Amino acid sequence: MSKILLINGSPNEHGCTYTALNEIAKTLKKYNVDSDILYLGKKSIAGCIACSKCAKSGLCVFDDMVNKVI
Numbered sequence: 001m002s003k004i005l006l007i008n009g010s011p012n013e014h015g016c017t018y019t020a021l022n023e024i025a026k027t028l029k030k031y032n033v034d035s036d037i038l039y040l041g042k043k044s045i046a047g048c049i050a051c052s053k054c055a056k057s058g059l060c061v062f063d064d065m066v067n068k069v070i
Helices: 016-030 053-057 065-069
Strands: 003-008 034-039
Touching (some): 016 034
Parallel strands (some): 003 034
16 A cells, blocks of 8 residues: 655644645545655754765754654
8 A cells, every 4th residue: 555645834733734635635545545644843944955964874964854754
């Protein structure tokens, strides 16, 4: 069975984005595709600076939600 990660990047955990992702999850379920909705939270996420540290360590140099998702 396939599994899809749906990412909610809205500052409102249960707002319109969540509602839309929840509808997508329901539709996927009808087709036997499992999904999870991940809420990123309200904290800032740093942009990539192309330092290549993630290629060596497997983690971003910025300790934010990106590392938790990885």
